[in-house]
Amino acid sequence: MIVKVQLWSYLNKYxxxxxxxxxxxxxxxxxxxxxxxxxxxxxEEQKVVLVNGRQAKDDxxxxxxxxxxxxxxxxxx
Amino acid sequence: MYGWRGKxxxxxxxxxxxxxxxxNAKVARDYIGGRGLGIYFLNRDLDPRGDPLSTxxxxxxxxxxxxxxxxxxxxxxxxxxxxxxTGALTCSxxxxxxxxxxxxxxxxxxxxxxxxxxxxxxxxxxxxAELRSAEHLWGKMVPETTGALLNETDPxxxxxxxxxxxxxxxxxxxxxxxxxxxxxxxxxxxxMGSKNLKAVVVRGQGSVPVADEDRFKEVHNRVMxxxxxxxxxxxxxxxxxxxxGVMTPIVQKYGVFPTKNWQQGTFDGWxxxxxxxxxEKYLVKTRACWACPVSCxxxxxxxxxxxxxxxxxxxxxxxxxxGALCMVDNLAxxxxxxxxxxxxxxxxxxxxxxxxxxxxxxxxxxxxxxxAGGPVDWGxxxxxxxxxxxxxxxxxxxxxxxxxxxxxxxxxxxPELAMVSKRLEMPGYDPRGLQAQGLAYATSPIGGSHCRAxxxxxxxxxxxxxxxxxxxxxxxxxxxxWQDVFSIIDSTGLCMFFSARNLVRPELEILPDGILEYLxxxxxxxxxxxxxxxxxxxxxxxxxMFLVKAGFSRKDDMxxxxxxxxxxxxxxxKGKVCHLEEMLDEYYQERGWTKDGIPTASKLKExxxx
Numbered sequence: 231m232i233v234k235v236q237l238w239s240y241l242n243k244y245x246x247x248x249x250x251x252x253x254x255x256x257x258x259x260x261x262x263x264x265x266x267x268x269x270x271x272x273x274e275e276q277k278v279v280l281v282n283g284r285q286a287k288d289d290x291x292x293x294x295x296x297x298x299x300x301x302x303x304x305x306x307x
Numbered sequence: 308m309y310g311w312r313g314k315x316x317x318x319x320x321x322x323x324x325x326x327x328x329x330x331n332a333k334v335a336r337d338y339i340g341g342r343g344l345g346i347y348f349l350n351r352d353l354d355p356r357g358d359p360l361s362t363x364x365x366x367x368x369x370x371x372x373x374x375x376x377x378x379x380x381x382x383x384x385x386x387x388x389x390x391x392x393t394g395a396l397t398c399s400x401x402x403x404x405x406x407x408x409x410x411x412x413x414x415x416x417x418x419x420x421x422x423x424x425x426x427x428x429x430x431x432x433x434x435x436a437e438l439r440s441a442e443h444l445w446g447k448m449v450p451e452t453t454g455a456l457l458n459e460t461d462p463x464x465x466x467x468x469x470x471x472x473x474x475x476x477x478x479x480x481x482x483x484x485x486x487x488x489x490x491x492x493x494x495x496x497x498x499m500g501s502k503n504l505k506a507v508v509v510r511g512q513g514s515v516p517v518a519d520e521d522r523f524k525e526v527h528n529r530v531m532x533x534x535x536x537x538x539x540x541x542x543x544x545x546x547x548x549x550x551x552g553v554m555t556p557i558v559q560k561y562g563v564f565p566t567k568n569w570q571q572g573t574f575d576g577w578x579x580x581x582x583x584x585x586x587e588k589y590l591v592k593t594r595a596c597w598a599c600p601v602s603c604x605x606x607x608x609x610x611x612x613x614x615x616x617x618x619x620x621x622x623x624x625x626x627x628x629x630g631a632l633c634m635v636d637n638l639a640x641x642x643x644x645x646x647x648x649x650x651x652x653x654x655x656x657x658x659x660x661x662x663x664x665x666x667x668x669x670x671x672x673x674x675x676x677x678x679a680g681g682p683v684d685w686g687x688x689x690x691x692x693x694x695x696x697x698x699x700x701x702x703x704x705x706x707x708x709x710x711x712x713x714x715x716x717x718x719x720x721x722p723e724l725a726m727v728s729k730r731l732e733m734p735g736y737d738p739r740g741l742q743a744q745g746l747a748y749a750t751s752p753i754g755g756s757h758c759r760a761x762x763x764x765x766x767x768x769x770x771x772x773x774x775x776x777x778x779x780x781x782x783x784x785x786x787x788x789w790q791d792v793f794s795i796i797d798s799t800g801l802c803m804f805f806s807a808r809n810l811v812r813p814e815l816e817i818l819p820d821g822i823l824e825y826l827x828x829x830x831x832x833x834x835x836x837x838x839x840x841x842x843x844x845x846x847x848x849x850x851x852m853f854l855v856k857a858g859f860s861r862k863d864d865m866x867x868x869x870x871x872x873x874x875x876x877x878x879x880x881k882g883k884v885c886h887l888e889e890m891l892d893e894y895y896q897e898r899g900w901t902k903d904g905i906p907t908a909s910k911l912k913e914x915x916x917x
Contacts (some may be wrong), residue, residue: 237597240740278768278769283561283562284879285776300889301556302541303768304543305554305761305768305804305807
C-alpha cells in the first residue's frame with residue numbers, strides 16, 4: 231500500500247530529503263506505529279497524528295491511499 | 308498595593324467631570340482585575356436592561372494586576388460594556404503597549420459614563436487627566452488619529468481610539484490601540500462612538516511596583532528558562548508563521564475550517580491563505596506586544612495593484628472570516644481588507660462573516676443585485692475589499708452590512724443564515740467537528756467567541772492532552788473548567804496564547820499554578836490555588852447574572868440550526884452535527900445552575916454573589 235505523508239513545522243526534520251509531502255510504501259497490515267518507526271520519530275517526540283483528518287494512535291491501521299499528517303502541539307487563533 | 312495601582316479613573320462625559328475612585332482591596336482580591344473588575348463595576352452601576360447605545364451605558368477599560376509587569380504576555384487590558392450588536396455583556400481584549408502605559412500612569416481602570424456633547428478625547432499625562440476637544444479628529448482614520456494625537460500630546464504616549472466605523476455606529480466597531488491592536492469584538496468601539504469619545508491617550512512613568520522582587524525573579528527565571536530551552540530545540544511555529552500559519556492547515560485537515568458561510572468544513576483554496584504563503588509573499592517583520600516572548604503579530608506589505616498597503620495582519624481569524632467564509636483565496640485581498648478594518652476600526656471576524664452572509668443571501672436569490680448595489684459573488688476579491696470599506700463608512704449597501712449578520716439576514720427574511728451565537732459572529736472552528744468548542748461558543752457570556760475558552764487547544768492540538776473532538780460526552784466539565792481559567796487569564800492581564808501553554812498545570816483541568824506564582828509574587832496577596840480558581844468562577848457567575856437580568860437564559864445559549872441539525876457534507880467531520888442540547892444539560896449541572904441556565908441561590912451564596 232502507498233500512503234501520503236506530511237510532516238509539519240519542525241517535525242519536517244524527519245522527512246526523507248526534507249520533502250513537504252511524500253509517499254511511503256508498506257506491506258499489508260501496516261499501522262501508525264510502523265510508520266513512525268520507519269521515519270525515525272521517537273515516541274517521546276510530542277506530536278499529533280491524523281489519518282484522513284481523524285486522530286490516530288500507534289495501533290491505528292493504515293490503508294492504501296491514506297493521508298497521514300503529523301504536527302507538533304502548538305496553537306494560536 | 309502592589310500589582311494593583313489602587314486607583315480607578317471615573318469619567319462622566321456628560322458633565323465633563325473626572326474623579327478618582329479608590330480601588331477597594333477586597334474587590335481587587337475577589338475579582339482580580341481586567342475582566343473580573345469590569346463585571347464588578349457593570350453589575351454595581353449599570354442597569355443590564357438598558358439600551359447599549361444610550362447615555363446610560365458604561366464603558367470600562369480595565370487592566371489586571373500583572374499588566375505592565377515583566378510577567379510574560381502581561382500586556383493585556385479588557386474593555387467591557389453592554390454590547391450593541393448582541394444586547395449581551397461584552398468583553399473584548401487587547402495587548403500591544405497601551406495597556407501597560409495605563410498601569411504606568413497609576414491606573415487599574417477607567418470607567419466612562421454619559422455622553423459628551425461634542426467629540427472629545429481623554430489625555431492622561433502621568434497623574435494628570437483631562438478631556439480635550441476631538442472635533443478636529445472626527446472622521447479621521449485610525450492611523451491619522453493616532454499620529455495627530457501623538458503630535459499634540461507626547462510622542463511617547465500610547466493611543467487607543469476609534470475610526471470612522473465607531474463614529475458611525477457600525478455595530479461591530481473596534482477600539483484600536485497602538486494603531487493595529489484591536490479590542491475588536493461585539494461593538495466596544497460602537498459604544499465609544501456613541502459617547503462621542505474619540506480616543507484615550509496615555510503617558511505613564513516608572514514601572515509597576517512588585518511586592519516581592521526576589522520571588523518574582525525566581526519564578527520568572529524558571530518559567531523563561533524552560534520556555535527558551537524549548538524554543539532553542541524547536542523554533543516556535545507561532546513566531547515563525549503567526550496564528551495564520553499555525554491554525555489554517557490544522558483546521559483544514561480536521562475538516563472544521565468554516566467555509567462558504569459555514570456550508571463547508573474544508574476550503575480548496577486554503578494553501579493560498581496559509582501563513583507560510585504570507586511569510587513568503589508579504590511578511591516584513593514580526594512584532595511583539597509588551598513583555599511577550601512569542602511575537603505572533605505579522606507586519607506585512609502588499610504591492611499588488613488594487614490591494615496596496617502595509618500594516619499588521621492577517622491573523623488566523625481574519626484569514627478565516629475574510630478568506631474561507633467568503634471563498635476568497637486571494638491573500639493580497641484578504642490582507643488589504645484586514646488593513647482597511649484596522650484603519651476604519653472594524654472587527655475582522657464580524658466584517659468577513661457579515662459579507663459571507665450577504666454572499667449566501669445573494670447566491671440563494673434572497674438578496675438582489677439591485678438591493679446590494681451590484682453582485683455579491685462568492686470569492687470576489689475586489690468586492691470583498693470594496694464592501695469592507697463601505698461597511699466602515701456606512702456607504703450604500705455597506706449601511707445594511709454595518710448592522711451585522713443577524714439583522715442583515717433577518718431583513719431579507721432568512722435569519723437562519725446568520726451564523727451567530729447571541730448575535731455575535733463565530734470564530735473559525737466548526738462545532739460540528741469540535742463539540743467542546745460548540746458548547747464554549749453557546750455559553751460564552753458575550754456570544755460566539757473562542758477567547759472565553761479556546762477548546763481547540765485540547766480538541767485539535769493536544770495542549771495539554773489530545774481529546775476526541777467528535778465526542779460530546781464529558782465535554783461540559785472541561786468547558787466549565789477552561790472557562791474559569793480563561794477568566795483568570797483575562798482578569799490578571801495575560802494573553803491566552805502563552806498562559807494556556809506555559810502557566811497552567813499540564814493536565815486537562817489546566818489548573819493555573821504558574822499564574823498563581825506570578826500573581827502572588829507581584830501582589831503579595833498570597834492567594835491559594837483554590838481561591839484563585841474560585842475567583843475565575845465568581846467572574847463567570849457575575850457575568851451570567853448580568854445576562855440573566857438582561858433577559859438571557861438557556862434559550863439564548865444557542866448555535867445556528869445549521870450546526871445542530873445540518874450535518875457537514877464533506878471532509879473528515881462529514882455527517883457530524885453539534886450535540887449542543889445534550890451538552891447544555893450537563894454544563895448547567897456542572898455549573899450549579901438550573902436547567903434553564905440560571906445560577907442557583909446556593910451557587911451565588913458560595914461565590915459571595917448573593
